[in-house]
Every structure is written in C-alpha cells, then in structure tokens.
Amino acid sequence: MPWLDKCRALVYGCLGGQAGAQAMLDVLCGDACPGGKLAETFPVAYADVPVHRYYPGAQRTSEYREGLFVGYRYFVTSGRLVQFPFGFGLSYTSFAYANIEADEKHVSFDLTNTGKVAGDEIAQVYVGLPGQRSSVRRAS
Numbered sequence: 314m315p316w317l318d319k320c321r322a323l324v325y326g327c328l329g330g331q332a333g334a335q336a337m338l339d340v341l342c343g344d345a346c347p348g349g350k351l352a353e354t355f356p357v358a359y360a361d362v363p364v365h366r367y368y369p370g371a372q373r374t375s376e377y378r379e380g381l382f383v384g385y386r387y388f389v390t391s392g393r394l395v396q397f398p399f400g401f402g403l404s405y406t407s408f409a410y411a412n413i414e415a416d417e418k419h420v421s422f423d424l425t426n427t428g429k430v431a432g433d434e435i436a437q438v439y440v441g442l443p444g445q446r447s448s449v450r451r452a453s
Contacts, residue, residue: 314355314396325351343405346432350402354385357396363387406432415440 317323324347326337339345356362363379370376377383382390385399406428413422420438 317396346405346430348402348404348433348435350400350435350437351397352399354388354395354399355397356388357394361393361395400437402435404428404430404432404434406430408432408434410436 324337324340326333326340329336336345340347359365363382364377367378368375379387387393388395388398406426409425409427411423411425414420415438420440422436424434424436426432426434
C-alpha cells in the first residue's frame with residue numbers, strides 16, 4: 314500500500330455479502346460504528362511474504378512451503394514489520410479493559426465504552442503456557 318500515507322482514513326470491507334454495500338455506506342456516512350478486526354495480516358510489501366518466490370506458481374501446480382508459518386504466524390515468529398497485524402481494527406469510539414482475571418479455564422474482564430459514540434468491541438484473548446519448551450517446532 315505505497316499510497317497509504319496519502320490517505321486520511323482507510324476502511325476495509327471484504328466479503329460483505331448481499332448487505333455489504335449498505336453496511337459500508339452506513340460506516341462511511343457515520344450511521345454505524347465500525348467494530349471489526351482483521352482476520353489476516355497485511356504485509357508492508359509482497360516481498361515480505363515467505364511464499365513470494367513460489368506463488369503464484371509458473372507451473373501447473375503451486376507449492377505451499379511455509380508449513381506451520383502461515384499468515385500471522387510467520388510474521389509473529391519472524392518479528393517482521395507489518396502494515397496491519399492480525400486482529401487490527403479501529404472504531405469511531407474507544408474502549409477500556411479493566412479487572413482482567415484468568416485461570417486455567419476462564420477469562421473475565423470489564424469492558425467499558427469510553428467514547429462518545431455507541432459501538433461494539435471484539436475482545437480477543439490468546440492463551441499460552443509461559444516458559445513451556447518443546448522439541449516440536451512451533452509457530453509463535
């Protein structure tokens with residue numbers, strides 16, 4: 314996206330289905346508050362993607378050589394800078410998280426809309442075992 318620095322705003326609306334155009338119009342006109350999060354990572358350049366040398370393939374078949382390191386897993390593991398990370402999303406309002414508690418089976422927290430516009434938030438929680446090492450090669 315070499316043109317991104319020339320934009321005051323960017324709204325990404327993908328796979329909106331039958332009502333997608335009206336939903337996008339509502340967001341652009343301020344009648345609806347966007348609250349989605351990206352389900353993929355946007356690299357800075359295509360050359361930053363590990364399969365850039367092999368895809369699209371010039372032959373009848375294309376090889377997927379990245380193994381476990383697909384999409385956001387590659388970028389998190391490699392530490393490579395990205396344009397927009399997996400889970401990124403902005404809104405016309407803001408939210409605050411408080412009283413975050415987690416145990417082996419549950420996560421709880423208080424979520425407050427701290428902005429001036431009604432909106433929805435998608436809370437994302439990622440769980441892992443700190444300090445656990447394995448001989449199996451894994452993505453971060």
